[in-house]
Amino acid sequence: MRLKMVWKVTVLNLKNAFGLATFAYFFRKRDVRFLKSAGIFALIVLALAPLFYIYLRIVDEVYEFAVGTGQEGVVITMGLVLASFLVFIFGIAYVISTFYFSRDLDFLIPLPLRPGEVLAGKFGMVLATEYITIAPFLLPAFLVYGLRTEPGLLFWLLVPVIYLLVPLIPLALASLLVMVLMSITNLSRKKDLLQLLGMFILVLMIMAFNFLMTRVPPGEEMELMMMIFQDPEGLINYVGRAFPTTIWATRAMIYPLSAGQALNFLGFSGISVLALWCMMWVADVLFYRGLIGGQEVEKGRVLDKEKIARKLMTRHSPIVAIAQREMRILIRTPIYMFNSVAILVIAPLAMGIPYFTMGFGELGAMLAVVDRTLINLAGAGFIALMSLFVPALSSSISREGRLFRLSQVIPVHPFKQLLGKLLYGFMLTLLAVPLLILGAFLFLPWGFWDLVFITLMGLVVSGQMLVLSLIIDLMRPYLTWDNPQQAIKQNMNVLFAMVLGAGLLYIYYLMVERLMERDFSAGIIYVVVVVISLAVAASLTFILHKMSSRRYKKIVI
Amino acid sequence: MIELVNISKSYNRGAVKAVESLNLAVKPGEIFGFLGPNGAGKTTTIKIMVGLLQPDGGTARIGGFDIQKNPLEVKKQIGFVPENPEVYEKITGIEYLNFLGDVHGVPGPERAKRAMELLEMFKLDNAVNDLVQTYSHGMRQKLVLTGSFLHNPPVLIMDEPMVGLDPRSSFDLKEKLQEYCQEHRTVFFSTHILAVAEQFCHRVGIIHQGRLIACGTLEELQKQARNRESLEKIFLELTEA
Ligand SMILES: Nc1ncnc2c1ncn2[C@@H]1O[C@H](COP(=O)(O)OP(=O)(O)OP(=O)(O)O)[C@@H](O)[C@H]1O
Ligand SMILES: [Mg+2]
Numbered sequence: 001m002r003l004k005m006v007w008k009v010t011v012l013n014l015k016n017a018f019g020l021a022t023f024a025y026f027f028r029k030r031d032v033r034f035l036k037s038a039g040i041f042a043l044i045v046l047a048l049a050p051l052f053y054i055y056l057r058i059v060d061e062v063y064e065f066a067v068g069t070g071q072e073g074v075v076i077t078m079g080l081v082l083a084s085f086l087v088f089i090f091g092i093a094y095v096i097s098t099f100y101f102s103r104d105l106d107f108l109i110p111l112p113l114r115p116g117e118v119l120a121g122k123f124g125m126v127l128a129t130e131y132i133t134i135a136p137f138l139l140p141a142f143l144v145y146g147l148r149t150e151p152g153l154l155f156w157l158l159v160p161v162i163y164l165l166v167p168l169i170p171l172a173l174a175s176l177l178v179m180v181l182m183s184i185t186n187l188s189r190k191k192d193l194l195q196l197l198g199m200f201i202l203v204l205m206i207m208a209f210n211f212l213m214t215r216v217p218p219g220e221e222m223e224l225m226m227m228i229f230q231d232p233e234g235l236i237n238y239v240g241r242a243f244p245t246t247i248w249a250t251r252a253m254i255y256p257l258s259a260g261q262a263l264n265f266l267g268f269s270g271i272s273v274l275a276l277w278c279m280m281w282v283a284d285v286l287f288y289r290g291l292i293g294g295q296e297v298e299k300g301r302v303l304d305k306e307k308i309a310r311k312l313m314t315r316h317s318p319i320v321a322i323a324q325r326e327m328r329i330l331i332r333t334p335i336y337m338f339n340s341v342a343i344l345v346i347a348p349l350a351m352g353i354p355y356f357t358m359g360f361g362e363l364g365a366m367l368a369v370v371d372r373t374l375i376n377l378a379g380a381g382f383i384a385l386m387s388l389f390v391p392a393l394s395s396s397i398s399r400e401g402r403l404f405r406l407s408q409v410i411p412v413h414p415f416k417q418l419l420g421k422l423l424y425g426f427m428l429t430l431l432a433v434p435l436l437i438l439g440a441f442l443f444l445p446w447g448f449w450d451l452v453f454i455t456l457m458g459l460v461v462s463g464q465m466l467v468l469s470l471i472i473d474l475m476r477p478y479l480t481w482d483n484p485q486q487a488i489k490q491n492m493n494v495l496f497a498m499v500l501g502a503g504l505l506y507i508y509y510l511m512v513e514r515l516m517e518r519d520f521s522a523g524i525i526y527v528v529v530v531v532i533s534l535a536v537a538a539s540l541t542f543i544l545h546k547m548s549s550r551r552y553k554k555i556v557i
Numbered sequence: 558m559i560e561l562v563n564i565s566k567s568y569n570r571g572a573v574k575a576v577e578s579l580n581l582a583v584k585p586g587e588i589f590g591f592l593g594p595n596g597a598g599k600t601t602t603i604k605i606m607v608g609l610l611q612p613d614g615g616t617a618r619i620g621g622f623d624i625q626k627n628p629l630e631v632k633k634q635i636g637f638v639p640e641n642p643e644v645y646e647k648i649t650g651i652e653y654l655n656f657l658g659d660v661h662g663v664p665g666p667e668r669a670k671r672a673m674e675l676l677e678m679f680k681l682d683n684a685v686n687d688l689v690q691t692y693s694h695g696m697r698q699k700l701v702l703t704g705s706f707l708h709n710p711p712v713l714i715m716d717e718p719m720v721g722l723d724p725r726s727s728f729d730l731k732e733k734l735q736e737y738c739q740e741h742r743t744v745f746f747s748t749h750i751l752a753v754a755e756q757f758c759h760r761v762g763i764i765h766q767g768r769l770i771a772c773g774t775l776e777e778l779q780k781q782a783r784n785r786e787s788l789e790k791i792f793l794e795l796t797e798a
Contacts, residue, residue, distance in 0.1 A: 305682060308685055310669075312654060312665070312673070313669050315664065316659045321660055324652075328648050332647035332688070402643060403644075408608060553611060
């Protein structure tokens with residue numbers, strides 16, 4: 001492995017991905033566009049500040065609680081576990097697309113580089129983005145512990161070292177799994193489908209693993225409590241057991257200088273390096289083998305002339321044609337499908353895990369005391385939230401990428417094109433409905449007509465979310481991506497839309513709460529929500545209409 | 558049919574002058590060849606004509622409509638073949654053609670008739686049900702070409718349409734274009750193949766460093782140069798002066 005080569009590939013990828021070169025160029029030239037980029041960055045930080053504050057408070061409260069057990073170090077374990085999980089889960093989709101679907105592979109592979117070197121370079125690029133992802137989760141943990149415990153200089157020296165090491169193990173693990181997955185699916189004919197399934201299975205396995213690790217067998221709650229509070233490391237061990245290496249890292253950070261501490265540190269960094277080495281070694285064997293799988297596609301049937309002609313006869317309106325195009329591209333791009341549909345599976349599971357131990361019967365009983373109007377509105381809110389998280393429209397212009405040119409030259413008014421996208425957004429939002437039906441079967445108090453009503457409400461509330469997402473993406477689409485995953489994951493618009501949309505939903509929640517306190521009837525509350533939603537959606541649509549032509553003209557790829 | 562008046566466009570805030578006060582008119586029924594060395598500004602000009610780029614100055618009119626003021630009217634009248642045949646990878650050839658047919662509002666039977674004619678000419682009918690992802694470079698080019706004829710546009714604008722086509726296909730394409738412009742339709746295309754330009758363009762324009770340095774019929778160009786043997790010689794002389 002020639003580290004120089006790895007470094008070169010990484011730098012090339014990074015420059016390309018983050019537009020570093022353009023940024024530096026604007027800066028040197030004193031171009032005002034530099035200020036624009038900086039301004040957007042500031043805006044993002046501002047939008048995320050409240051969330052960050054809430055998280056900081058939570059960490060602080062955990063610390064407060066842990067002081068009672070004498071295990072304050074648990075905040076560090078918590079940060080490390082959280083960061084590792086994020087890296088691992090996001091890593092899978094990200095690694096697949098960067099390793100296997102980047103456009104620059106056609107350029108890199110003919111160069112005299114070993115597979116492991118190309119892969120390590122790509123790995124470096126993913127790693128760099130992961131450092132950014134985990135910073136807001138990890139740094140507060142270090143800060144809270146460091147400021148409140150005053151652990152001495154060594155702790156602060158270790159902070160950057162551990163920070164740099166943390167994502168290595170989960171990301172190498174994700175890469176290994178992905179490489180195995182890709183080289184297996186490559187053997188089959190239905191590659192796209194298998195890859196999608198594989199990704200789901202991986203994620204489900206992780207969740208199941210997590211569930212088993214944290215599950216407490218019925219009747220043993222007391223023993224567990226004893227273990228956690230009597231063992232001087234009980235809490236830390238309990239929190240960290242899904243990722244045992246995080247326990248070592250915690251120990252290395254919180255105990256004073258000693259042989260034991262050095263050993264923990266060596267263990268942690270040793271395994272990190274080993275994981276990395278293992279990955280590169282496997283890459284030399286497996287990477288290129290799975291690679292062709294990313295590109296080779298099964299052929300369709302050969303049609304006779306009559307059939308072709310018949311297929312060419314079906315005519316749709318431009319709006320429908322555009323919605324159709326969006327849908328097809330989504331369904332046939334495993335990585336988009338994974339991003340959109342996985343969230344529908346993962347989100348409710350992640351939200352539900354703490355409750356599943358209860359059993360659905362108890363859950364239903366718990367809900368019985370909650371106001372029905374609120375449950376129904378929560379269902380509608382869930383649909384709206386899904387329209388943001390899918391993410392149907394906050395990346396829909398970005399996803400067109402360089403092909404946005406085609407949208408610029410077709411004779412369909414940009415606003416009409418955007419309406420087509422909205423139609424697609426609504427269709428995708430409907431994916432949330434099966435979840436609601438499932439919920440109704442399991443524990444939610446809904447019958448058929450309730451579900452119909454909630455779905456309609458949900459679509460009404462989603463309208464504004466979808467238009468808002470579209471406006472955000474239209475203002476600053478990210479079109480020059482190199483692999484399809486970037487269009488979603490490296491796209492700040494997606495995050496923006498989620499934060500703004502969720503904020504909007506929160507305002508609705510506050511409003512409904514006030515109305516209920518004042519004893520307004522359910523009918524009136526529904527009407528208020530619908531009227532306000534439609535009004536907001538209409539004004540946003542007006543803005544979209546105003547800006548559409550100008551933006552479609554201005555954007556240059 | 559096509560009128561370019563004083564078109565200018567620079568990149569990087571004026572550092573690179575890609576096109577400078579370009580004036581050009583192409584009449585209905587004409588095949589116009591747009592020549593020039595690499596980086597001369599051909600693609601830039603074409604992008605301005607179809608609305609992909611905003612010019613710094615000047616106006617581009619097609620069929621009497623200004624691309625700036627009436628972009629939709631212009632786009633309805635043109636069939637455009639870009640420099641690189643980029644097509645959505647994840648849809649099939651048929652779906653791509655149907656998409657274009659839908660956005661141009663071409664009725665089904667008409668769409669099927671035109672598409673079939675070109676698909677058969679390009680021998681693409683065997684692959685048309687496959688994902689574009691499986692197409693070779695030339696097959697993509699053929700698909701894009703087929704798509705550009707679909708709505709029978711009065712003006713065809715093509716950026717190096719022959720690149721990647723095999724000899725048979727580019728011969729057929731030339732025939733098709735010749736037949737096409739007989740119905741008062743206009744073809745504007747850029748190319749590096751001088752033999753093609755010589756053979757079947759009614760007029761050619763040569764752009765060099767963003768300026769139109771020569772424009773006219775072959776005879777008219779011959780008068781402009783000392784060396785009159787072939788278009789190749791004329792081209793070399795004019796662009797290296
Ligand atoms: N996106 C861009 N940013 C900056 N400069 C550009 C850009 N696109 C083109 N240029 C510059 O504009 C000039 C004209 O380029 P253009 O693509 O129009 O040339 P061309 O005549 O089509 O060349 P070729 O025959 O190679 O296709 C060149 O100097 C090129 O470097
Ligand atoms: Mg060009």
